[in-house]
Amino acid sequence: xxxxxxxxxxxxxxxxxxxxxxxxxxxxxxxxxxxxxxxxxxxxxxxxxxxxxxxxxxxxxxxxxxxxxxxxxxxxxxxxxxxxxxxxxxxxxxxxxxxxxxxxxxxxxxxxxxxxxxxxxxxxxxxxxxxxxxxxxxxxxxxxxxx
Ligand code: IDP
Ligand code: MG
Numbered sequence: 001x002x003x004x005x006x007x008x009x010x011x012x013x014x015x016x017x018x019x020x021x022x023x024x025x026x027x028x029x030x031x032x033x034x035x036x037x038x039x040x041x042x043x044x045x046x047x048x049x050x051x052x053x054x055x056x057x058x059x060x061x062x063x064x065x066x067x068x069x070x071x072x073x074x075x076x077x078x079x080x081x082x083x084x085x086x087x088x089x090x091x092x093x094x095x096x097x098x099x100x101x102x103x104x105x106x107x108x109x110x111x112x113x114x115x116x117x118x119x120x121x122x123x124x125x126x127x128x129x130x131x132x133x134x135x136x137x138x139x140x141x142x143x144x145x146x147x
Contacts, residue, residue, distance in 0.1 A: 005035070005143055006082035007128035008090075009117035012070035015039075019107050020073055023116065026103055027077065030089045035141050036076035036133050042068045050131055062112055074132040076141065083125055086118045 010023050027034065042050065047067040054060050079085045091102025094111040098104040108114035119125035129138055 002081040002084065003122040003125065004078050004080055004082050005122075005125055005129070005141070006077050006079075006086040007117075007119045007125045007132075008075045008077050008086055010073035010075075011113070011115055011117060012066060012072050013109055013113040014107055014115040015071045015073060017107075019115065023103060023107060026089070026106070027075075030085075031079055032082070032086065032089075033078040034075055035078045036074075036129070036137055038074050038132060039071055040074050040132060041071050044068045050128070059112060066112060076129050076133065076138070076143075078141075083119050083122055087120070090116045090118050 008027075010020055014020065014023060024034070044064060047064045048055070051060070051063055051067065054063060057063075077086055089103060091098030091104040093104075093114060095104045095108035095114060096111075098108070103116050104114050107116070119128050126143070129143075
């Protein structure tokens with residue numbers, strides 16, 4: 001059964017462009033409950049670990065540079081079938097291919113600097129949330145290692 005929780009991030013391009021408020025408004029208008037939220041500044045090592053699954057891809061170095069270039073906002077979002085719902089709300093990786101009205105269509109600069117992150121499965125969502133939020137907080141959401 002699909003879970004109700006996804007991990008999401010507002011990436012450094014959108015934070016630098018002062019789009020945090022507009023994107024959070026979009027998140028809430030799309031029916032997501034913001035269950036946890038934190039502004040973060042990733043080190044290079046943290047960015048490499050967060051995106052470890054992409055190690056070896058041609059864009060990996062550029063991705064890591066970008067993700068540690070400035071502040072980002074980490075969030076846990078709740079909605080029925082949250083992972084699929086959030087990916088539908090953000091749109092395709094490349095804003096040129098993203099559907100009208102999606103967050104990436106509205107706010108992304110390019111395929112690399114694409115405004116927001118979304119988990120690709122329930123398992124990834126749990127791992128990514130645990131990367132940024134203490135177990136105690138995730139347990140309060142009835143989720144994480146304890147939930
Ligand atoms: P996703 O964020 O839509 O799940 P992934 O394929 O998982 O897309 O890629 C992770 C991130 O890596 C993307 O959001 C984007 O920032 C970056 N990325 C992916 N493909 C490219 C590319 O071809 N050029 C530059 N950056 C890319
Ligand atoms: Mg992905």
